[in-house]
Amino acid sequence: MTRQEGPRTSQAGIDAEHRIQVELILALEQGLAMGRDHEDLKALLRQLVDYTDVHFMSEQMLMRLYSYPALAEHEAAHDKLMEQARRIEADFCSEEPSGVSSELLILKQWLLDHIRSDDYAFHSHLSSV
Numbered sequence: 467m468t469r470q471e472g473p474r475t476s477q478a479g480i481d482a483e484h485r486i487q488v489e490l491i492l493a494l495e496q497g498l499a500m501g502r503d504h505e506d507l508k509a510l511l512r513q514l515v516d517y518t519d520v521h522f523m524s525e526q527m528l529m530r531l532y533s534y535p536a537l538a539e540h541e542a543a544h545d546k547l548m549e550q551a552r553r554i555e556a557d558f559c560s561e562e563p564s565g566v567s568s569e570l571l572i573l574k575q576w577l578l579d580h581i582r583s584d585d586y587a588f589h590s591h592l593s594s595v
Contacts, residue, residue: 473592476528480589483521484581490514491574498567511558515551522548525588532595534588543584547576 490513497507522544529537550573558566 473532473595476532477589477592480525480528480585483517483524484585487514487518487521487577488574490517491570491577494570495567495574498570508559511555515548515555518551519548525585528592529588532592534591536584536587536591540584540588543580547573547580550576 490510494507494510494514497510526537526541526544528534529540534540550569554566554569554573557569
């Protein structure tokens with residue numbers, strides 16, 4: 467693979483991972499709305515937290531590889547989202563699932579905003595290398 471092929475391939479991979487993150491959140495929302503079993507929802511939430519953590523590590527490695535100038539700010543945003551996701555998971559494990567719905571909605575909106583702004587800026591950077 468040449469260096470020119472790398473950023474495009476990386477960008478497609480990141481986009482696919484974003485879709486999976488959003489699908490996991492939507493599955494959680496649907497599961498909450500349908501009154502799905504608490505243990506099933508906990509497992510789904512754990513999957514979202516783990517997947518997001520790995521995705522962020524992968525994305526940050528690409529940012530280092532392609533010398534992304536806003537790496538520190540982007541990492542800080544990832545840290546904030548992971549803190550929020552882990553807090554939701556802790557709350558969910560100690561409360562009824564319905565108490566987490568509003569927090570999950572906030573998390574989803576934050577993730578979508580992050581993808582549209584911060585990740586879009588990184589995509590632009592990848593397009594320029």
